[in-house]
Amino acid sequence: MSAPPDREETVLVQVDNLGKSYAQPDGEPLVVLAGAALSLAAGETLAITGQSGSGKSTLMALLAGLDRPDSGRILVAGRDLVGMAEAELTRFRAGHIGIVFQQFHLMPHLSAEENVSLPLELLGRPSPPEGIDALLDRVGLAARRRHLPGQLSGGECQRVAIARALAVAPDLLLADEPTGNLDVATGRSVADLLFHLAERERMTMIVVTHNEALADRCTRRLRLERGLLL
């Protein structure tokens, strides 16, 4: 088990006693999380691994504020996600949390640069073209900024998704199996990009993955087993 942050370091993410279960047709609830807890300092990268069906995606959804736990507390940058109303949670997520999905989930009819600037526009923040260009340049796609997702390869789509997640300069970056839909070589280059940017921006990042190599690149590592983070 990786060591938790020292008390002097700023804790960006604090999860305590998180519980989540789902109703089943036979009436017996399926317990996915049973008191999971973690603590993550600013600038740390954490890998959460586990077998299929262990609840990794559930945990990711709770950390991103996309779902509500049955019990426990989630603090991100000092704010309790569980206590927030829906609108407040949405607003907080938009400005403080960046998400990279396994299936990229780009808007198919927006170009690369438009996909990247979309979160800023939704927040109502100005999105100067040079800022967007710089982001795309950082992910190596400045020359493809006007291309639609359908004209990009899987790896290129994921790079755009990474740039989009970084556009709002989030406090926390969540990556759900970021290389899961990519071949080995492409996955490696995307992973390199992701960690390079995280290090450069001193980004706090949580990566959910079953890829051991990817998990090894994080500063800390936790395993989700029987509803607990070990």
Place this chain on the structure above:
Amino acid sequence: MRVWLRLGWREIVRSPRFTTLFVLNLALGLAGFLLITAFGGSLGRHLDDNLREMLGADLVLRSSRPLTADEQAMGRTLAGPGAVQAEQLSFYSMVRGPRLARLARVVAVDAAHPLYGRLAYAGDAVHDQVIATLQRERTVLLTREAARALAVEAGETLTIGRADYRVAFFLERDPAAEFSAIDLAPKLFLGLPQVRESGLIRFGSRVSYQTLIRLPANTDAATVAARLEKALAAAAGGETPVRVATTAEVNRRLGQVVGFFAEFLGLASMVSLFLAGLAAGHLFREQLRARRRETAILLSLGARRAAALGLHTGVLAVLGLAAALLAILFAWLLLPLFAFLFRGLLPAGLHLGIGPMDAALVVVVGVSGSFLFCLPVSLRLAAVQPLHLLQQTAEAPPAQTAALRLLPLLGLLPALGLLFLLASRLGGSLFSGAVFTGGLVVLLGTLFLFARLLLAGCRLLAVRVGLTLRIVLRNLYRNRLAAASLFTALAAALLLVALIPQAERGLQAEVSRPEGMELPDLFLVDIQPEQQQPLADFFAGGGPRLSDPAPMVRGRIVRINGVPFADWRQQHVDSEERVFRRTEFNFSSRAQLDASETVVRGRPLSSEPWTGEGVFEISMEQQFSRRLGVAIGDRMVFDIQGIELEGEVVNLRRVRWNSFQPNFFLLFQRGVLDEAPRTYLASVSRVKAADKVELTRRLSAAFPNLSVIDVSQVVEQLGAIAGRLAGALRFMAGLAMVTGLVAVFAIARQEALRRERELNLLRVLGASVGRVRLLTMLEFGLVGAAAGLSAVLLSYAASYAVAWLLFDRLWRFDWPAALLLCAGATLVCAGTALFAADSVLRRRPVALLG
């Protein structure tokens, strides 16, 4: 805001096929609705603008006897100082020209004519000169069309009654012309002082005496009319034979003639609009998967849910607006076709156009309808959670509660509400709107349930058939919702298509050939008692056959069951029933019933003549009894030439009015009318077409007072009118069919996209493209065949019921048409589905497995 506008615009332009089909489909449905709305609106505006000219006055006093001096004075007094009056009378009479004799409508006017409007004359004729000449000399004024109908030219003479009148002037425009083709007798004008020369104004002649009044400016006609009616009734001691008509009443009456049919057309257009809405919903459903994902992405990026849903609503609104604008264009292009279809039935000078309010209404319906018909799909978008992005499947989890499962169905209710409002507007009442909407829901629900039954049968059948059919039947059963929706939409459209020709055929057959009866060729009216024998002698010797003349006596209904008729009318009769506004009715009696009559309730009239003691027996026509609120056993008191007689209703008769035989609402027991002054009616049959003109001319010469109605010409004109009306109905049915086909296309395409993996797998496993196409065609062809068969059976059941209720069971099953409809539905459905699925079928299997 800009980001939402940009996203919305991208949604619209990135799916050109969806956008085009959605807009086109909705535009077709809206176009039908707009055509009817514009038609009704144009007619209404025309009548409002021209009624005074058409009526020739603000008020008209009408009676079947000359107005007394007191009555005329009452009119002058109550109309107020500055009012102007004109006198006029009109009647139908045979008119003999140099070449033929024909029934015409004679209108005798005084020097004040017309009170409104300007008559336009051919040549150099000046109005004052024309009117003065008509008063002074035996001359006639008529339109060129009337002259052609009478085969007479300028300077020639027309014999009316026993006097000759010279054709002196031609009228270019008669503002009082109402509906040019429904008026079956050409009209001609004489001077009022000259009409008595004809000798036709005598006892028994049906003459309408009119006093026309032009009111002073800013006088409310309705108020004056009400005061006049009251004063006339008071002067007559309760019931007056003088009726007061205003332009509002004429407006309503004229509007009813075409309005009734326009309402029916309007409701047919509602079916088309509903099917277009159904197709729109299915087209939008095709986009559901992509839109659900995009909504989830936007929510995950921090967009507010209301804004994300507002994006889709905005897109639908824009598409609805585009559809409305396109519908306005379609309707503008199609209106001349409508005018052509209704030619001869519309007032002269009517211009059909789309008013601004009509256009605004279509825009509102387009925008709101686009949203409401897609609401069941939009509700599923409202349930999207960004959480779904983290799941491996793009599909939302199935609904967990019964309420959630019912949500799409409940989402249809607002669309039905919109239809109800529109149907109420078109039908003229909330009741007709409710009947239509309720009927549509019942029809569609029945079709849907029937489809589910058939599909359940597919499951049972699937185990007994070969592989190809097994796949087809299995697909149908497992995709029950789509198959049932397809079946319902198609069957509803086909039902309309099937019903209309049957209705037209039934109507034509009923009008031209009443079952078991010989249709007469001529109908004779105003036969005087002393003319019976000469008339019989005229037709003696073979050839044309004269029926037994039927006596006709005029009188008034005084009381029913002790209640004065005026009070009874108020209590029992619908205020819209025009026939009961008059006070005089025609009575007759006969030794035995005509072939066109059947006693349906009660006992036959006594064969013994009434002795004058007690009450006599009455036979009443059944529809008349229902409208009057009279039943067997009721007692009625009549005033016939000042003598009050009391009778009792002993039976109700069904009368085949389309037999064109002399028939009456009220038949009295023999002996009641023996002493009453009367005229006679008769019919003439077995007249050869080539001899008709000559026979009519000879009849008219021998019996100048007789009116001869050419029945076959009437039947032909009615048939022509029925044909034209059916043409308009067929047009609407065609629109419904097109929108139904779009629904077929949308559902077929949706199914093809949903099952592309399965189709691809079949090909990977070795099925050829041809085989996969065959499966698609068979699957949708079976649905089409079932829908066609259901539509045929339902339509024949409906037309049989209508024939039984209205047309005395005249009905035939048209095998060729039924087979054609079923085969057509099968082929069209299969072909459309193949076309819709083609782009999926043509993809390489490898590409689809990626």
